[in-house]
Amino acid sequence: MKFAYRFSNLLGAVYRQGNLNFSRDGNAVISPVGNRVSVFDLKNNTSETLPLSMTKNITCVGLSPDGNLAVIVDEDGAALLVSLITRAVLHHFNFHKPVSCIRFSPDGRKFVVTKENVALMYHAPGKQRQFNAFVLDKSYYGPYDETTCIDWTDDSKCFVVGSKDMSTWVFGAERWTNLIYYSLGGHKDVMVGCFFEKDSLDLYTVSQDGTLCVWESDTELDGLVLARKSRAVTPRPGEEEEEEEREEGQEGEVIRGKAEAPKEKTTKNVRFKQRSKHFFNKEGDFNNLTAAAYHKPTHILVTGFASGVFHLHELPEFNLIHSLSISDQRISSVSINASGDWIGFGCSGMGQLLVWEWQSESYVFKQQGHFNNMASMAYSPDGQYIVTGGDDGKVKVWNTNSGLCFVTFTEHTSSVAVVTFTSSGFVIVSASLDGTVRAFDLHRYRNFRTFTSPRPAQFSSLAVDVSGELVSAGAQDSFEIFLWSMQTGRLLEILGGHEGPVSCLCFSPVQSVLASASWDRTVRLWDMLDSWQVKETLPLTSDALSVTYRPDGQELAVATLNGEISFWNPQTASQTGSISGRHDLQTGRKETDKITAKQLAKGKSFTTLCYSADGASILAGGQSKFVCIYNIREQMLLKKFEISCNLSFDAMEEFLDRRKMTEFGSLALVDEGAGDGDGVKISLPGVRRGTALSPSSQEVDLESYLFAKTRQHEVDQTSLLPIMILTLRILLLLVDC
Numbered sequence: 252m253k254f255a256y257r258f259s260n261l262l263g264a265v266y267r268q269g270n271l272n273f274s275r276d277g278n279a280v281i282s283p284v285g286n287r288v289s290v291f292d293l294k295n296n297t298s299e300t301l302p303l304s305m306t307k308n309i310t311c312v313g314l315s316p317d318g319n320l321a322v323i324v325d326e327d328g329a330a331l332l333v334s335l336i337t338r339a340v341l342h343h344f345n346f347h348k349p350v351s352c353i354r355f356s357p358d359g360r361k362f363v364v365t366k367e368n369v370a371l372m373y374h375a376p377g378k379q380r381q382f383n384a385f386v387l388d389k390s391y392y393g394p395y396d397e398t399t400c401i402d403w404t405d406d407s408k409c410f411v412v413g414s415k416d417m418s419t420w421v422f423g424a425e426r427w428t429n430l431i432y433y434s435l436g437g438h439k440d441v442m443v444g445c446f447f448e449k450d451s452l453d454l455y456t457v458s459q460d461g462t463l464c465v466w467e468s469d470t471e472l473d474g475l476v477l478a479r480k481s482r483a484v485t486p487r488p489g490e491e492e493e494e495e496e497r498e499e500g501q502e503g504e505v506i507r508g509k510a511e512a513p514k515e516k517t518t519k520n521v522r523f524k525q526r527s528k529h530f531f532n533k534e535g536d537f538n539n540l541t542a543a544a545y546h547k548p549t550h551i552l553v554t555g556f557a558s559g560v561f562h563l564h565e566l567p568e569f570n571l572i573h574s575l576s577i578s579d580q581r582i583s584s585v586s587i588n589a590s591g592d593w594i595g596f597g598c599s600g601m602g603q604l605l606v607w608e609w610q611s612e613s614y615v616f617k618q619q620g621h622f623n624n625m626a627s628m629a630y631s632p633d634g635q636y637i638v639t640g641g642d643d644g645k646v647k648v649w650n651t652n653s654g655l656c657f658v659t660f661t662e663h664t665s666s667v668a669v670v671t672f673t674s675s676g677f678v679i680v681s682a683s684l685d686g687t688v689r690a691f692d693l694h695r696y697r698n699f700r701t702f703t704s705p706r707p708a709q710f711s712s713l714a715v716d717v718s719g720e721l722v723s724a725g726a727q728d729s730f731e732i733f734l735w736s737m738q739t740g741r742l743l744e745i746l747g748g749h750e751g752p753v754s755c756l757c758f759s760p761v762q763s764v765l766a767s768a769s770w771d772r773t774v775r776l777w778d779m780l781d782s783w784q785v786k787e788t789l790p791l792t793s794d795a796l797s798v799t800y801r802p803d804g805q806e807l808a809v810a811t812l813n814g815e816i817s818f819w820n821p822q823t824a825s826q827t828g829s830i831s832g833r834h835d836l837q838t839g840r841k842e843t844d845k846i847t848a849k850q851l852a853k854g855k856s857f858t859t860l861c862y863s864a865d866g867a868s869i870l871a872g873g874q875s876k877f878v879c880i881y882n883i884r885e886q887m888l889l890k891k892f893e894i895s896c897n898l899s900f901d902a903m904e905e906f907l908d909r910r911k912m913t914e915f916g917s918l919a920l921v922d923e924g925a926g927d928g929d930g931v932k933i934s935l936p937g938v939r940r941g942t943a944l945s946p947s948s949q950e951v952d953l954e955s956y957l958f959a960k961t962r963q964h965e966v967d968q969t970s971l972l973p974i975m976i977l978t979l980r981i982l983l984l985l986v987d988c
Contacts, residue, residue, distance in 0.1 A: 254880065254890045261287055261300035262654050263639065264620040265604040266597040269310050270352070270584045273595065275318030277588030280595050280616070282604055283309035286897040288323060288333075291655075293593070293606060293616050298654035301338055305329060308899045313353035313362060320376065322362065324350045326899065332376060332384050342376070342384035351399050356407035361388060361424065363410055365398035370412045372424065393420045393432055393508030402454075404447045405547070406472050411454055413442030419456045420508060421523070426478040429470065430521040432508035437464045437525055444543030446552075448567075452521065455566060457543045457554065461531035465567050470521045529569040531562065542585040549591040555582025561596065563609055573609050618656060621645060627669045632676040636693075640667030646681050646691065660691050662698045668711045673719035678737075682710035682724045690722070690737065702735040705742070714756035714765065721779075723765060725753025732756070732767055734783070744783050748775060755797045761804035764821065768795035774809055776821060787824040791817065796858050796873075801866045806883075808869055810857040816871060818883060830886050832857060836875035839902035842919030848905045876903065 261284060269283035280291045286305040291298050305325040313322040320341075324330045328346035333339070348366045355362040355375060364371045370391040376384040394414035403410045409430065412420045419435040419442060440460035447454045452468035531554060532538055542555035551572070552564045559578035564571055580600030587594050593615055596605040606616035621641035628639045637649045646660040646667055665685035672679060679691040686707045690700035702722060710733075712725035721743075722735045732746035732753055751770030758765055763779035764786065774789040793813040800807055806827070807819040814833030819826050838855045840848040857873040868889065872878045878892045897903070911918045 258302055260654050261289055262649050264602055265618040266602055268599045270312060271586040271595045271597050272312055272314045273586055273588040277590050280606060281312060283312055296653055303340055304896060306898050311350055311353050313355055315355050316357055316359045322353055324353060344385045352401050354401040356403050357405055358407040363401050365401060367397055368394045370398055389504045389506055391422045391506050394418055399442050400444050402446050404472060405450050408472060408475055411445045413445040415441045419445050428476040428478045429519060430475055433523060435466060435523060438462055443540055446545035449547040459539050461540045463529040465526040466523045467526040468521060468523050541581050542583060544585040544587050546587045546591040551591060553585050553587060553594055555585045557581040577605055578603055626667060629671045631672050632674060638670045638679050640670040640681055642666040646670060658696050662689055669713035671713055671715055673715050674717055675719055680715055680722055682713035684709045688722060688724045700740050704733050712753050712756045714758050716758045717760060723756055725756050725767060727752035746777055746783055748785060754795060757798050757800055759800050759804045760802060766798050766807060768798040768809060770794040774798055789819055789824060796856060797860045799860045801862050803866060808860050810860050812856050814856045828886055830881050832871060832879055835879050835888055837877055838875050839904050840907055841902045842917050
């Protein structure tokens with residue numbers, strides 16, 4: 252068995268945060284998903300994920316005009332220069348501060364980055380080899396608060412920057428005599444977008460309170476006069492020391508703007524005049540404007556609001572073309588393709604990615620991941636489909652070739668605990684905490700069977716026999732196991748005897764035997780041919796969390812709460828081996844934990860098991876970011892895979908940063924907010940998953956891990972990252988909540 256697994260694709264989530272970008276031809280959408288970037292081909296209806304990852308979640312992506320290069324920046328300001336042709340990382344850079352926006356000039360020679368209250372202009376990487384791909388050209392000061400948005404003129408002579416201090420600044424990319432900087436006001440809220448008109452210095456500014464200002468310039472682009480270069484002056488000794496103390500990569504020219512206009516010179520300076528002012532929020536319902544995009548050739552302005560509504564206006568007359576509600580969550584990002592026909596929308600709250608064709612008023616692309624954690628998954632027998640169940644009560648089916656979801660079942664009213672395929676591959680069975688077990692037909696996309704118990708019960712485990720005729724589900728409140736007939740939908744038997752919640756069920760692949768694992772420290776084997784009597788009872792040393800049969804049915808593996816994996820012979824009910832894997836989990840320490848990661852590891856365990864196709868190895872995963880592969884005969888660890896390196900999640904590192912520790916505890920105990928202006932989100936006491944969990948306290952937990960029966964992929968799922976397909980027989984399923 253080979254273990255040379257490598258990342259191939261990512262499923263399960265299509266958008267998290269950051270800005271959307273269309274490719275140069277307008278047929279693909281580039282979307283940041285957590286700490287990775289996915290490319291969705293709208294023509295072929297496929298998805299691809301770049302083989303790279305950041306250390307934290309991505310906040311902004313900048314594309315070069317030719318579509319060959321991309322600059323990807325995460326929450327801490329770490330940046331990657333990526334070639335979209337070879338999918339290779341060309342350069343690493345760190346801005347050391349969060350970056351809100353990045354934009355290349357139309358000629359592709361420069362790009363501007365907004366960091367804090369500064370706009371930094373860099374020389375764009377060329378086709379020749381360079382020692383430093385990011386060379387700072389100029390630093391532009393002027394705003395008093397964080398800068399939020401950027402736009403360039405068509406000839407790359409000037410750019411405009413919007414700020415949270417309600418001001419807009421126009422800067423010259425070169426030393427123009429009549430335009431060094433110009434400050435514009437007229438708004439009462441944070442700037443969301445600023446856009447130049449085509450081949451003109453006229454511009455539009457949009458603020459969060461729904462105000463649009465139209466500014467007219469008295470000078471054309473051809474009227475900008477280039478200033479003469481001054482002779483080099485030998486610096487004084489004191490100035491040389493100051494230059495040496497400056498930060499690496501910050502050797503560019505510094506331009507500081509002031510609120511008042513520059514002094515009069517012989518050349519007439521560029522002036523801006525407010526031509527008109529329009530308001531989106533005329534009803535006064537305080538619906539904040541959250542995203543905006545402008546298509547210069549067609550003069551169309553697209554604005555997204557916090558209520559999920561977007562508007563299309565024609566400028567400068569401000570004529571309303573179209574208005575539609577696409578979501579009940581805030582629109583986080585808006586982008587328009589090169590032709591102006593397709594509009595991309597990203598909703599971070601629901602994880603939605605939509606592409607709308609406004610002329611035909613139809614969806615070109617519409618995808619949404621699970622709203623909450625993914626709790627379970629299953630692979631179809633032919634390896635073509637993956638079904639996932641989430642805490643949002645939805646059952647989604649994904650195509651492994653295209654990487655997209657093609658059907659969503661919403662019949663469940665509570666969390667979906669377990670999902671599985673029948674042996675035919677055309678029926679999906681799901682068990683939920685709402686007290687129902689449902690069967691879905693993949694031919695007609697409908698729920699054709701609903702199984703219920705005589706008394707209300709919360710089903711936490713599920714199994715279907717090899718023939719697909721028997722459906723069994725275990726309850727976590729009544730400690731019983733229910734069996735139904737798939738053909739008639741009738742309840743056949745209620746199996747009692749467990750003294751704790753039934754955590755896992757598994758049918759033997761060669762016999763009519765059902766294995767049930769429970770928190771009562773036992774695994775029971777039920778014989779169908781003997782009226783479902785208990786054939787054997789396997790005593791354990793701790794609570795059973797997972798049970799699975801070897802493909803030939805001659806061995807049984809059980810994961811317990813003490814971090815051990817025990818192996819049993821189901822014929823003789825004797826234990827044949829044991830693996831202690833608690834120390835292999837290597838759990839991290841949360842920022843709010845008061846004990847070390849070494850002590851925390853004593854309470855961690857494996858929660859999911861899966862045999863390899865030959866039965867010689869077993870894969871185990873649980874409350875850790877690692878997947879462990881053990882050799883059963885030698886009882887030793889063969890290989891360990893890290894499924895995530897995203898430091899935006901908690902408990903990713905073994906040791907905490909001592910700089911964040913005080914005499915009163917960790918600074919992480921003070922939750923400053925969600926980051927999008929929607930208020931403070933603090934975890935409720937005792938909450939481990941769901942919407943009541945703070946974003947800063949999310950952990951990576953492995954929920955499911957499967958080999959594909961076609962021996963082409965292998966599946967793994969955590970509760971916090973999106974799905975990933977790995978080539979050479981592996982697929983990792985990760986959920987980002």
